[in-house]
Amino acid sequence: MLTLLFTALLALQPRSIHADQSLPSATFRASHNSYSGNLEGSKSTIQYQLDHGVRMIEFDIWDTNFSSNKDYSIGHTGPGNAVDHTSPNPSSNLLSDWLAVVNSWSAANPTHAPIQMLLDIKTDLTDNANYAAGNLAALNQVVTDAFGSRLLWASNAPAGLPSVDALRGKVLVVLSGDGASRSQYKSDTGSSPSVARNNRGQIVELHDDGGINLWYWSGKVQSDGSVKWLRHGKFDTGITPAVAINDDGWIVEVHRSQVSQTVFSRVGRFDDQTGEIIWGSSSKYDNGVSPSVAFVDGSLTLREIHQSQSNSQRWTWTGQLNTAAMTVTWTGNAKTSDPFYTKTESNGVTVYKDSSSKLVYSSGSFVGKRIAYEQVAFVEFQSGNSAELQDGAIFYAATASDKSFITNARNSGKLVRGWDFDNSTLATTPLANYPATNHPYDSWYETLVTANKAII
The missing domain is CATH 3.20.20.190 (Phosphatidylinositol (PI) phosphodiesterase)
Incomplete structure (x- = not known):
């Protein structure tokens, strides 16, 4: 009844x-x-x-x-x-x-x-x-x-x-x-944020957690300029990461070791269907600190600039991405007076920490918007x-x-x-x-x- x-x-x-x-x-x-x-x-x-x-x-x-x-x-x-x-x-x-x-x-x-x-x-x-x-x-x-x-x-x-x-x-x-x-779920915290965006709107943000771990956010830039963050995860140990992405969704990141003055690189691939990143293995390529990286003219060639572990001298490497092996071959190590590549801005998107130490981004009319699920x-x-x-x-x-x-x-x-x-x-x-x-x-x-x- x-x-x-x-x-x-x-x-x-x-x-x-x-x-x-x-x-x-x-x-x-x-x-x-x-x-x-x-x-x-x-x-x-x-x-x-x-x-x-x-x-x-x-x-x-x-x-x-x-x-x-x-x-x-x-x-x-x-x-x-x-x-x-x-x-x-x-x-x-x-x-x-x-x-x-x-x-x-x-x-x-x-x-x-x-x-x-x-x-x-x-x-x-x-x-x-x-x-x-x-x-x-x-x-x-x-x-x-x-x-x-x-x-x-x-x-x-x-x-x-x-x-x-x-x-x-x-x-x-x-x-x-x-x-x-x-x-x-509402927001994220971190240190040393870096960002890379390609011409297809695929976007990757990397940061360290203030300790020993490296984390990523990946997503897509929407038509209104906002970012839809799709995936988040821990991918390595280290500090001060930098990242580059080409228009085919290939990613190369560089970072310093959390325990020594050495620098490492790792290759990733952006899955356009899910936004997930498939990561390869990490590999040491030099001694140094403060690494930065960029693709050259949208190709599979990269250039890296970092600072000496002993003084203020900057050094550069040329890298060739092997997509089949998901590795980078670094050659041509030399001194350089060129500036570091910009880590916190890419193709109209800027990442930084707000006054409450939350990770945020600015893009178009969106200013200080939290990076979040x-x-x-x-x-x-x-x-x-x-x-x-x-x-x-x-x-x-x-x-x-x-x-x-x-x-x-x-x-x-x-x-x-x-x-x-x-x-x-x-x-x-x-x-x-x-x-x-x-x-x-x-x-x-x-x-x-x-x-x-x-x-x-």
């Missing part, structure tokens, strides 16, 4: 239940650790939750065995922990399989109120060396593959969110959990988090017992989640937008959310 009632109400939306309203003023049924079903609380399957009006679903995600699974896993204290596999829940612990359940339900119920798909990151994704190891670019791919056109990208709502009715049929992914992962997901700010995570955040969260945080955030126009909302004494005025409970069908909860005109 209850299922039939909710089905009837859903069919009536959006016209006959409540007048359209802004998302931050709305209340929605929400479950905590939704995947745990009846193993922790009384939630039943994901489909049952959605059928009965739950509009915030939470999955805890782990990067364990990502390289072999090519996917994240769900679970409470670890992959598979407290995961209720009761049909029609998936039999696997793979995130993509569980997101597919939400997407299929959304497709079958296109007038539903927007679903918040909360991903609670349980492991630090910033130490994953690249996309193949499960960094945040991989998480973006999993999410976009799962929801396609039903997904509302955070980058498409930079100044706020449309009304509830305008978002019917949409899914909003929100990142919670590990603070370092959430922070790096595509903002597919919204990033949640939680009670006790840094000011960086609070900056620009729309979604706020705290344990349901932190009533002052929830009340203040609601009164500030934020979308607020209170988790472990498991008895009526935790209610605030105004109520959290998403009172995330382990008991969504208990009479006290139904009475409370009905009184607050929860939208389905």
Whole structure:
């Protein structure tokens, strides 16, 4: 009977239940650790939750065995922990399989109120060396593959969110959990940034992390001058990198060793389909510091200029790129009075650190824009988090017992989640937008959310 009632109400939306309203003023049924079903609380399957009006679903995600699974896993204290596999829940612990359940339900119920798909990151994704190891670019791919056109990208709502009715049929992914992962999703830090852009719009940024590691960002310059950063990863150890790219997508980088006054080179290839860089091996070619490099007239010939490790004398090499072997043969070493090649500007794009030490770029009308992953997901700010995570955040969260945080955030126009909302004494005025409970069908909860005109 209850299922039939909710089905009837859903069919009536959006016209006959409540007048359209802004998302931050709305209340929605929400479950905590939704995947745990009846193993922790009384939630039943994901489909049952959605059928009965739950509009915030939470999955805890782990990067364990990502390289072999090519996917994240769900679970409470670890992959598979407290995961209720009761049909029609998936039999696997793979995130993509569980997101597919939400997407299929959304497709079958296109007038539903927007679903918040909360991903609670349980492991630090910033130490994953690249996309193949499960960094945040991989998480973006999993999410976009799962929801396609039903997904509302955070980058498409930079100044706020449309009304509830305008978002019917949409899914909003929100990142919670590990603070370092959430922070790096929004921005990156580093030292000695360098950039290279070719005439096809392919772009590579390199930097060291202020320690011993070298990192890259790769992407494409868009028609409006902005850069779509597609991939990010660690590719070597060293400091003070410089980079060049030709119009065929061949990349040569040079850098100084982090432990000695020696310089190394490495060849890479830009994959135009994915934006990924395939790197060859690193090779020492000289002693020295402050290396710089450039292709000569778009060919496979390069010129490198660096400084002596002993004095201010600059030296140069001519390099010939062997694309089959992904190596450079360096010849013609000689002194030079020529200046270093510019590292921080290439073909109209400049990279640098802003006042908060974030890596940024300027290109055309875009000035000081942060180098970051595509903002597919919204990033949640939680009670006790840094000011960086609070900056620009729309979604706020705290344990349901932190009533002052929830009340203040609601009164500030934020979308607020209170988790472990498991008895009526935790209610605030105004109520959290998403009172995330382990008991969504208990009479006290139904009475409370009905009184607050929860939208389905």
